[in-house]
Amino acid sequence: MYILTRDQYERQDGFESGYEVAGDYTSIATELQDECEADNRVLYPVHIESDVYHEEGPATLINWFRKFTEDYLDVPFHTCKLFFSGNRSIHVHVPRLVSGEDQRKQLKELAERFCTEEEAELDCGLYYAKRMFRLPGVEHSKRTLPKVKIQPEWDHERIVREASTTASETPESYEAVLRRVFATQPSLTIDAPQTSLDPPHDLFRVFDSDETVLELETGEQSIETPLIEQQEYPENQAEVIRWCQYNAKEFSPYALAKGNSRSVAALKVKGGAFTRDNVRNGATLVPAYFYGARGCAGEKFTKEDEHAPLQLSGHDSEKWDYEAGDDVVIIGGQSRNSRIFRVESRQATVVGHALTGDDASRQAALDFLEDEGYEVGEAGTSEKGELSKTVGPRKRAGHSPSVQVPHTEAAVLQQQAEQDGIETLSHMERWRVACRVLNWGWEPAWEWFENQFEGNFDSDITREQFQSVIKTYPDDYDHVEVPSKT
Template sequence: MYVLTPQQYERHEGIENGYAIKGESSIAKELQDECESDDRVLYPIHIESDVYHEEGPATLIRWFREFVEDYLGVSFHSCTLYFSGNRSIHVHVPRFVSGENQRERLKELAETFCTETGAELDCGLYYAKRMFRLPGVEHAKTGLQKVKIEPEWNHERIFREADSATTEVPDSYADVLQQVFVSQESLTVNSLKSPLDDPLALFRVLDGDKTVLEIESDNQEIETPLIEQEQYPDNTVDAIKWLQYNAKEFSPYALAGNGRSVAVVRVKGGAFARKDVRNGTALVPVYFYGAQGCAGEEFTKADEHAPLQLSKRDYKKWDYKAGDNVVIIGGQSRNSRIFRIEPQQAAVVGHTLTDDDPGRQAALDYLQSQGYDVGKAGTSGNTSTSKTTGSEIGHNSALSMRGSQTEVAALQEQAEQGDIETLSHMEKWRVACRLLKWGWEPAWEWFKKQFGANFKPEITREQFESIIQTFPEDYDHIKVPPQQ
């Protein structure tokens, strides 16, 4: 079907003989070539196999059904089948492909099907200007008409139909397309009259979205998974995921002669490895509440996403899933103490580790006061004689995390009168703690207003939920809205 422009239509109508020769080519071919170059051609999808006598009708029908349903995604029951009158079965599929690229893709798809299944379809059909026999036309070699058949018919039934048929030849191929397409209500838009009573129904009532098939190219580029991409992502959410697998890893064992490391993390996924990172050792994507390596502040993680390194011994006993809050206390033996803790405890330990004072030892003291076994070297001495006990550290740390109301109010005012980016991460966190007391929506809208175009909904949600999990008794009145 060639879609003519008004000018082309006028040229066509102004010629008495559509095949009049102009130079060395016919006017019809000129119009066809112009439409093809502009992608203004709709190609009805036909399928044909010329090995009817060698393979038999049942095999051909099986090939056709598989190609139509598995490769084209069209119901085979909607197709119209014909015996050619000699050695072929023709399938008229109630779909078009539009333009030369799609015609080529249809040809490639048919060739792929034949290669993968051993079927023998006539892929020569899928060329521009290819002629196709009309129903009712007698075959020159046998004198038998091209007749409509049913998929369950055997050889004898097909030839009996062809031998006795007196099918009237349609006036044009448009009549054939009308029978194939318009007679199916699922492919038409609403019409006030019966489509088959209208000679132009094919063009007026077909639903283009349902009848034009889009075939994807087999050569389409395969997207590199996010975590394997080399470039830092522009999207903030993607960047968080990317960092969990590509940021500098934290080693609980580096420079172990200087003491023990302490890290508190929220697990984000399963273990993985990279050949170029520490000889393929096990890594786990995590969010670090806080961490200090064996060398102290030289190896620190604070409120960031990155991989956590595991030794072979630690990997064997790693039994944690995404969402777990985990402490790992590492050292020279590379056989760390690893255990789950509660979200509020994780927040306290993380804050303690990222403060200059008291640091790793205070974190260990706090964990021990909460009943966790941190090992014989867990405390710096008798906890009963320490100036600050583990429980006091936890209480004081929780208070300092949120700050006094006067201090936080000043931070909020500073952000409102200036730039919220002048606040550190912890200062923003403290403001969020204050605002959430009034509810999720007021806090959300405040941050959205302050950040403007730089507002990151995913990060804001993650921080709000972290606060609510850390201090559940203070925010039990808040109902977290569903993620959109």
């Protein structure tokens, strides 16, 4: 969307076809586009695309899109419009804009960082100026299937059937597409009775810029690199421990994770988060003392009574609120969205002991934590020789969840919602509570959220978020029956 000055509008209006220009340009449109880009008078609609539909499948792509929109753009995923391209892509039309060239470049950098942190494959080449984007209803030249609207829960067969049988009307212009994406949500538009302009000229005037235009942060690191970081191992032995906490080989809770394998680490936080340019593209690191740690691949990435940094993913760094002196257990894996608990020193010591030595066992550590009242989940460790028992009975579906003495952060958040109102929780905090209450079954969890929201309860959003939890941790919720939508 290019915002023309009156002079620019009159210049282009004076051409019959737009191609009668002289000089370096063959079209007045391209000339005006370049002028607007130079003056930052352009709004770019936010789109997301991935071209690995056939390699990864729709469920994986939808999971990537949901994480990117909600965790990186802070836009509710259910407000987006999804389309199958007709060949090998899924397109997401996000009801947001970015303003100017700096923000467009920042959107590209954000998408690239997401791909690195989440091991996702988005088409980051999409975020260039003047990029072409197929309209709904237009057939793909290689498949002769049109671009059609889809729903996030559809599988491959349903998507192809929809593209093969649905008569999709092609809009007259891209302005009509934008109007459908934005105008279907009243919160993003304003009444503009003062204007007498007809579509498409009134489109910009009806947008609520405070709600629709994203303000993305710069790509500069906001975490300072500590002065303790040195290139050389210190000669003074008294400085070695502190040096190792920042410079030793970091422990990654996510490395070499395959299938349902998980990592477990018990540690004491020794300082605030920092970054190093040569480590994981500037990933967040935390100086720590490890009582014990075992990575997803067992003996690889193991720590025992060591001082070293802990690496955090984007998800984990956002929810990290621990300070120096806190004892923490982190259970990581392929999702890069770990379970993190603040524990007692006694508990951290026991977990660390279970993870080290000749009889090291991640499952033994998980069993101990479950005995202590922590929700460790039920995904396997895939490590041969480990204990396979499950301590205590599985939570019974239909049993109403309640909090007496909260042992976990999710339990604390649930108690906060019940006492202070669910509006006091952020979107991600509500999602974490949903992870907890779904252990008791779909209906009790549904009833709990319905009671908290009362008159503001939205069944569509609740269903979507519940299904998101179950898809993210399928092994933890294989006892939960998802009712059909009526």
